[in-house]
Amino acid sequence: MARLRLPSLVDIHVHLREPGGEHKEDFESGTRAALAGGITAVLAMPNTQPPLIDSESLALAERAAAARACCDYGIYLGACAQNIAFAAELAPRVCGLKCYLNDTFGTLRIDADDLRTLREHFERFPKDRPIVCHAEGQLAASAILCAHLANRSVHIAHVSRADEIALIRAAKERGIAVTCEVCPQHLFLSLADVPRLGKGRAEVRPRLATPADQAALWANMAYIDCIATDHAPHLLREKDSDSPPPGFPLLEVSFALMLTAVHEGRLSLEDVLERMAHAPRRLFGIPEPEQTWIEVDTDLTWQPRGAEMFSRAAWTPFEGWTLRGRVESVTLRGAEVYRGGISYAVAGTGRNLAAR
Numbered sequence: 168m169a170r171l172r173l174p175s176l177v178d179i180h181v182h183l184r185e186p187g188g189e190h191k192e193d194f195e196s197g198t199r200a201a202l203a204g205g206i207t208a209v210l211a212m213p214n215t216q217p218p219l220i221d222s223e224s225l226a227l228a229e230r231a232a233a234a235r236a237c238c239d240y241g242i243y244l245g246a247c248a249q250n251i252a253f254a255a256e257l258a259p260r261v262c263g264l265k266c267y268l269n270d271t272f273g274t275l276r277i278d279a280d281d282l283r284t285l286r287e288h289f290e291r292f293p294k295d296r297p298i299v300c301h302a303e304g305q306l307a308a309s310a311i312l313c314a315h316l317a318n319r320s321v322h323i324a325h326v327s328r329a330d331e332i333a334l335i336r337a338a339k340e341r342g343i344a345v346t347c348e349v350c351p352q353h354l355f356l357s358l359a360d361v362p363r364l365g366k367g368r369a370e371v372r373p374r375l376a377t378p379a380d381q382a383a384l385w386a387n388m389a390y391i392d393c394i395a396t397d398h399a400p401h402l403l404r405e406k407d408s409d410s411p412p413p414g415f416p417l418l419e420v421s422f423a424l425m426l427t428a429v430h431e432g433r434l435s436l437e438d439v440l441e442r443m444a445h446a447p448r449r450l451f452g453i454p455e456p457e458q459t460w461i462e463v464d465t466d467l468t469w470q471p472r473g474a475e476m477f478s479r480a481a482w483t484p485f486e487g488w489t490l491r492g493r494v495e496s497v498t499l500r501g502a503e504v505y506r507g508g509i510s511y512a513v514a515g516t517g518r519n520l521a522a523r
């Protein structure tokens with residue numbers, strides 16, 4: 168092995184919980200966690216409290232991020248029936264539009280039967296700016312067709328089922344403009360892991376799937392554009408409660424999981440960098456900052472421990488796994504912001520990717 172200098176990673180699906188959920192994570196804790204995972208830019212989801220659906224709510228997240236972010240960031244606007252008329256005006260301030268078609272954490276939603284709202288957003292949001300859909304099962308087919316009819320591309324978040332990746336593959340083979348991401352939890356965990364994790368801790372959306380679904384994702388890696396974490400921090404006392412919220416914190420282990428898969432010969436290092444660095448930058452138009460890189464020890468074996476994480480969630484579904492490959496240091500715009508488990512980043516120095 169080796170100590171390698173690699174391009175820094177970009178995570179296009181992250182929940183940082185500001186405004187309204189700061190006890191779970193905020194822009195500082197979440198971006199320090201990102202840097203520890205080799206990620207120098209995160210795209211933050213809008214299912215906050217309040218949800219980010221208009222200029223005022225967006226400003227709450229913008230101010231929090233400007234004050235506290237340690238790495239670069241973009242912020243998504245949430246689509247709903249109430250903001251059809253003005254979502255497009257807000258496009259310059261955001262990294263993309265997020266449409267939640269399925270039930271998940273928070274209240275932000277486009278009703279599954281509200282076809283009109285979905286089509287209006289697809290028609291009106293600038294066609295050259297990303298739209299990301301949480302659309303499972305048949306709703307993925309709905310999102311892909313609506314985007315196609317609107318003459319635009321759509322990105323399907325956290326694809327987790329064999330039928331979904333087969334659908335996306337078929338659409339791509341017909342030249343339809345669709346991209347997708349898969350998350351580490353659906354590549355490395357399945358329903359077989361639920362007893363070990365426990366019911367509350369295993370809650371995640373999309374739910375963990377069958378080993379056959381898991382195998383289908385690996386078999387169709389060629390059709391997976393990005394690996395994104397869907398870092399969804401919740402505290403252990405919430406996960407272990409009677410109504411456990413769905414989601415896993417993943418920023419600090421995702422790259423190590425993928426490096427472990429490289430060691431196992433499941434894909435190449437280039438395959439991983441394409442999906443965690445190059446494709447995310449291309450799809451969202453995020454240039455690589457100058458003097459920015461990560462150093463990785465691809466041989467080092469280590470065991471993730473929730474208690475050692477920067478994320479306020481402080482737990483991981485991969486607790487005690489033996490992973491091979493670890494981020495040693497991160498340099499962002501010439502400043503070493505992370506090395507050997509210590510965060511040196513200064514809160515508020517992360518840049519809003521929309522302010523270009």
Ligand code: NCD
Nearest residue numbers: 182271272371372399413414
């Ligand atoms: C996410 C969250 O907690 O915000 N939870 C999850 O299980 N992924 C919401 C989401 O992305 O669906």
Ligand code: ZN
Nearest residue numbers: 180212397399
């Ligand atoms: Zn999410």
